[in-house]
Amino acid sequence: MTKIPPLDLTQQYKTIQGEVEAAVLNILASGAYIGGDAVTGFERQFADYIGTSEAVSCNSGTDALYLALRALDIGPGDEVITTPFTFFATAETISAVGAKPVFVDIEAKSFNLDLDLVEAAITSRTKAIMPVHLFGNPVDMVRLGAIAQRHNLFVIEDAAQAAGAEWQGQKVGSWGHVGCFSFFPTKNLGACGDGGCVTTNDAAIAEKITMLRQHGMRQRYYHEAFGVTSRLDGLQAAILSIKLKHLDQWNEQRRAIASRYGQLLAEVPGILPPQPTADGMAVWHQYTLRVQPCGASLRCQEQPCGDDAKANVSANCRDWLKEKLAAQDVISMIYYPVPLHLQVVYQDLGLGEGSFPVTEQAAREVLSLPMFPELLSEQQDEVVAAIQQAASALMA
Ligand SMILES: Cc1ncc(COP(=O)(O)O)c(C=O)c1O
Missing domain, CATH: 3.90.1150.10 (Aspartate Aminotransferase, domain 1)
Structure with missing residues (x-):
């Protein structure tokens, strides 16, 4: 008997090999390796797919979370409510911006945040709730949104595992102030390398993330913040555009x-x-x-x-x-x-x-x-x- 692996990326590649190879050769010939039409084109397609007005790509799902937190000015002294049953990056990014992750237990059935417990964890320092649509299973965003609204909190969706998932017919990543996606190769929408994206309906947030992902610059060589370098490259964007169609x-x-x-x-x-x-x-x-x-x-x-x-x-x-x-x-x-x-x-x-x-x-x-x-x-x-x-x- 041959081994049955947890996942097999080679099988999927075979089904789109021709398309991907043509797109990759095209990028290689174009010289547009960082930025360029492939990246902006993919951002537009992904925003349209998720149902937001904006999508800002970056280097990973981890960076998407980090950039989202930074764009919302969450930092030292602030608390962010999230689940302890998730991949480390969820809480790691909260810590990376200097804020404190406040864990709330999960619901046995869905493995997602137990929304009955969220309000009791809110303090005067709470700035945001970061739900995780774990294993691709959507959180009840109507209930969570109502809690956030009652307490004037940001909602940062960790949708790394949930590209395409919906709650009541609306895609995850479009419910919160920001949605954060990973295009790690094993994800439902996976690149052939690292990649990530933040979706939002707030143009000011998108602009701030765009500034932070390139060394805090809006205007080249004028730095207004300590940012990072976190970009999706042209090759990954071209590949993701093809995969998004499937x-x-x-x-x-x-x-x-x-x-x-x-x-x-x-x-x-x-x-x-x-x-x-x-x-x-x-x-x-x-x-x-x-x-x-x-x-x-x-x-x-x-x-x-x-x-x-x-x-x-x-x-x-x-x-x-x-x-x-x-x-x-x-x-x-x-x-x-x-x-x-x-x-x-x-x-x-x-x-x-x-x-x-x-x-x-x-x-x-x-x-x-x-x-x-x-x-x-x-x-x-x-x-x-x-x-x-x-x-x-x-x-x-
Ligand atoms: C729930 C969750 N959040 C964040 C991330 C981070 O994404 P990336 O690996 O692209 O940095 C992952 C990746 O596994 C994840 O599963």
């Missing part, structure tokens, strides 16, 4: 795969497939299920986890299942094994184990299955068969 189709394929996983895994003991929300259209950046610990129906008898799962995350049912799948050439992933409040760099926040129980439980139970638009049904069947085999072999 994004809806690819996201549709992801949705079909997710729906099939859901059907096939519905009855497997110990496995809790993700539940899509009715008002949200997820784009399934990851297909992330929960593996219930011993005491539920899946029994990792070879390495019983029992109550010490908390203390030893490397010996729980989820890790055991991951190993079983790997032995069958099915490669699964854990996003994310260590919540942000338990990372060494956030020790000074004084938030120990037990601070965010829903997040901590998710970190022990989540497992992401192979997910990419070109995943074949036969491969999917093999993934499911490997899970079923592990589960059934161990039923009490």
Whole structure:
């Protein structure tokens, strides 16, 4: 059996190889390597796709978040509410501008910020809420927007994993004051290198980000702020323009795969497939299920986890299942094994184990299955068969 990888970028490349190669050669011949029509053209297309008036590209999703925070004048003394169950860059950028990330626990069902808990975390120092549409699953932006409005807070959407996702028919990245996207190659809309973008309906914010991304210059060699150098290059922009045309189709394929996983895994003991929300259209950046610990129906008898799962995350049912799948050439992933409040760099926040129980439980139970638009049904069947085999072999 050949290995089933978590994702396979080469399959997608084959489907657009001719188009991409022509575009790349065109840029190489044009000499417009930084900036130029390919970049401004892509920015216009991406803004139109997301449904905002502006899109300002930059070098990464991390830079998009950083630039957005800077453009909103968030810095030392300010607090930004966000989730501890996300990729590190979300909170890292808050810290990078000198502000404090204030973590709020997640909702068990969606893995996203628990909106019931957000208001209690707001203080006089709170400047913004930074929701993350984790795994491509949209946050309830109507509810979150209402909370932000009541307290006069900015909303910075971390949409790095959610290009194309919608809440009530409106794209994520167009709800907040700013939306931040990553074009890291593995993302739903991925470049062939690093890339990112900020979307907004506020021309002044877009202008400020444009200034900050090029050394704080509006006029060449006149520096009005300490900025950064963070640009999307012409080659990446040309590639992204091609890929953007296919994004809806690819996201549709992801949705079909997710729906099939859901059907096939519905009855497997110990496995809790993700539940899509009715008002949200997820784009399934990851297909992330929960593996219930011993005491539920899946029994990792070879390495019983029992109550010490908390203390030893490397010996729980989820890790055991991951190993079983790997032995069958099915490669699964854990996003994310260590919540942000338990990372060494956030020790000074004084938030120990037990601070965010829903997040901590998710970190022990989540497992992401192979997910990419070109995943074949036969491969999917093999993934499911490997899970079923592990589960059934161990039923009490
Ligand atoms: C939720 C989230 N935010 C931010 C980022 C940062 O994006 P990049 O890797 O392009 O800097 C990522 C990338 O993995 C992400 O998943």
